[in-house]
Amino acid sequence: MTTSPFPILIIVVPLISAFLVPVIGWWRKGLCYPLVIGALSLSVFSSIFILRMVMGQGTIHYYLGNWAPPWGIEYVIDHLNAFVAIIVSVISLIIAIGSKRNVEQELPEKIVYFYCLFLLHVTGLLGIVVTGDMFNLYVFLEIASLAGYALIAIGEDGAPFASFNYMIYGTIGACFYLLSVGYLYVVTGSLNMGDLSQILPDLYHSKVVLMAFAFFIVGVGLKMALFPLHVWLPDAYTYAPSAVTALVAPLMTKVGAYVMIRIVFTVFKPYFSLELIPATAILSWVAIVAILFGCILALGQTDLKRMLAYVLIAEVGYITLGVGLANRAGLTGAILHILNDALMMAGLFLVVGAIVYKGGLRNIHQLRWLHRKMPITMAAFTVTALSVIGIPPTCGFFSKWYLVLGAINANRWLFAAILLISSLLNAILFFRVIENVYFEPARYAHNGGIHEETSRDEAPLSMLIPILVVAAGILSLGILSGEIVSNIIRFAVPGDL
């Protein structure tokens, strides 16, 4: 039990600010943005502080209202939580800065409500990450999702319908989660994750526990858009406003992946999910199909945002594969990929936001000459794309490396081969875009070379800096990934794996 207030400050600061935003926005609209930035910076500060504490003294327990668990709600922060909390808070801060112009351009009248929902969404995500209580997790999951539905619905033409579909699927997912919490509560009488993991081993042969586990996986799979349950994702993320996609796409699925890791390896011991039932084997096969499916369908898209949505489905597949392999290397790869993928998706969707802000065209074939118009943005895009493909100095390479290593350690040569194939598919996918951006398409060269001299029209500085920060992050985290693995992730992977 710690008395340091930082675990709760991570959540309370964005929560209070979310409700201060409408009040202040009523008085003076211009103050909303600084308030949002201030709140998110405080969150970033507390999460960094917490990671330092966790690295110094191990797992932190924080009792809300000083009620000891399992009666009270407890916030437990270990290496995995602290790591994901930093990702969520930092990425949301970057997105808040980078999408300011998008918000002003696309949603001029709804700035106040947008920022209110933005902060609520971030509060929900951070809450999911830090809590150590199953039901509390459900509440935060729904806070994040409800804010997400509303954020997506304010988008372009198809957005309300996409958001409605998302809501139907999301509610099914949340209800399944709630139902499994109920099953576990009936057999154990506890809602605390640490408590559950101690009580459950005696009950592993109960059918109720088995059903609870199945409902967990399906419910969380719906929230994180795991392959057969991904149907809501492409529409929702394509039609949402660019600022919203940039926020929701990198974080919501990653936090879902975190919940899955938490449930499969902390609430249930690896003994249950590995040996008693073939859960991890099924998960890894599903993940493989998700990777192939995402990459192949992404090939068929011409809308850049939609293509990235399918890439995201494949990326969720990578993380699930790491969970499914269930050995040290595989899980290390999965946790590292949570970080890398959050960065890559944030970078890509910020670039899309910048393109939309400047030109409004998202069709891949209409991107040509963009390297003259926005050279720096496109350079950042290329770096990010190389990372998605998995080219060595970038961080995407390292998480894939660990995944391939995990597949080989598990003697799953097919999985390793498919990981490599998916890298090739990603290369085709992104070089199709990069080709259109940097090189003149052949059919124009034929008519005597119509040189549309495009003047330089770079994105504004407030968008450019976050994009460059993400690109620099991708490069430097690639170089530092050894440090991250040996200092943080090594402790986040359960010991008996």
Place this chain on the structure above:
Amino acid sequence: MISHLEDVIVQTVGRILIPFIQVYGLYVITHGHHSPGGGFQGGVILGASFILLCVAYDINEAKRRMTEKVDTVFCSLGLIIYSGIGVICLVLGGSYLNYSKLYRILPVNPIDARSMGILGIEIGVGITVMAVMISIFLDLASRGEHEEGLE
């Protein structure tokens, strides 16, 4: 838009009932910590009294009594009360929502301070629930056509 049905009976009954409903709502909120009830239930009752006003009269009458902006402020205010009390506990050296620390600023002993703290929380929750009920009703009943609703 709900039609302007000028019905004397409904309006009179509404006018008589609404104050009693509201007093009952306040009773449920303030006794929430030692009898069944609390912020959620009381807030819903308060919100329902307002919805009765909308049904008996019309939405414009209701909006005259509580404008959209006031409603939004109430929505936020309740939550700020809630988390504000939590943060005060934090500042006083306890953990979040540890009301017993409130005895340092309230003239009571730590055990009664718990009771007072939860009362503050119930009041915050009640205000927010009432405002949200009203807000949902107004948004939906006017089909989102009033000034700052949907869209």
Place this chain on the structure above:
Amino acid sequence: MEFILTKYHYWIYIVLMMIGFYAMIGKRNLVKKIVGMNIFQTAIILYFISTGAKRGATIPIVEHGQGGAMHAIHAVHYVNPLPHVLMLTAIVVMVSTFGVALALIIMLYRRYKTLEEDEILELRK
């Protein structure tokens, strides 16, 4: 038969849940989907509440006031309050989901002048 009768509350919740689930997935009208969603969530609430019930037990409120807390408290005499508290929160979540859903439906109706999924898909082409 006895298997069904002794656990009848579970059967009721399962039947309700399946009705809701079918309406959410199978029906093509958006309002019916939302009604299905509500039935689905209510079924789960019913499940939780039924797990907290006890025969011959009363509401879990200890007699307040002087000396009330001095008596020994036997858990047998009170229903389990925790599922009720959890479901109070779940009801709030349900209401907000319902509100968001209705708001979305109004937006959709304004845009497409219909609430049939097929017609909306047709119009979006």
